[in-house]
Amino acid sequence: MEKPNYTQDYDKLLRSLYRAVIFLSSFLVALALGVMYYGLAGASSAARPSTPVVATSQPQRPAGPVESSDERVEDGIHLATGLRAAEGFEVVRANCTGCHSGKLIAQNRATRDGWQEMIRWMQRTQGLWQLGENEAAILNYLAANYAPEEIGRRANLDVEAIEWYILEE
Numbered sequence: 001m002e003k004p005n006y007t008q009d010y011d012k013l014l015r016s017l018y019r020a021v022i023f024l025s026s027f028l029v030a031l032a033l034g035v036m037y038y039g040l041a042g043a044s045s046a047a048r049p050s051t052p053v054v055a056t057s058q059p060q061r062p063a064g065p066v067e068s069s070d071e072r073v074e075d076g077i078h079l080a081t082g083l084r085a086a087e088g089f090e091v092v093r094a095n096c097t098g099c100h101s102g103k104l105i106a107q108n109r110a111t112r113d114g115w116q117e118m119i120r121w122m123q124r125t126q127g128l129w130q131l132g133e134n135e136a137a138i139l140n141y142l143a144a145n146y147a148p149e150e151i152g153r154r155a156n157l158d159v160e161a162i163e164w165y166i167l168e169e
């Protein structure tokens with residue numbers, strides 16, 4: 001019977017232990033490097049200002065419902081938007097009340113050119129889309145209903161003469 005060679009067994013054991021330690025430590029080094037990398041990347045992206053300093057073409061305000069749900073028309077004013085219920089109202093409502101209240105429009109007065117300039121400004125700086133063939137209808141509505149005060153206030157509404165129409169739900 002052969003005597004067991006304890007020295008050889010011990011050597012083997014040591015070698016495999018050594019390998020295990022090497023393997024474990026390289027694993028730990030890789031892990032640490034990964035953590036450091038993501039830590040740095042996270043820190044540098046956090047250091048970036050979250051809001052752009054210059055105006056972008058994106059809307060500056062979250063688009064969202066800015067209207068109340070009151071669909072009634074009183075004295076010619078559509079209550080939910082604050083806009084005059086006149087020809088072209090629906091197309092204006094569809095294109096102009098997504099970013100801000102219609103009341104912001106109703107507070108302003110301008111000529112047709114002035115209104116076009118405001119639209120161009122919003123297109124350049126506020127992310128307003130191209131209005132295409134709707135632009136003429138929108139400008140007609142704005143020029144007719146929100147003209148400069150200097151040329152006199154709009155005549156009182158003649159309730160009898162107005163062709164009222166029912167707004168869709």
Ligand code: HEC
Binds near residue numbers: 128
């Ligand atoms: C994509 C978003 C967006 C849409 C759609 C939009 N606007 Fe604006 N508009 C803005 C922003 C942003 C402002 C600046 C608001 C502020 O200064 O508080 C603004 C301001 C205005 C003002 C005030 C300008 C001033 O000098 O004070 C008017 C009037 C106006 N918009 C009219 C319109 C009309 C008319 C339409 C439809 C053709 C329209 N907006 C559609 C984003 C939009």
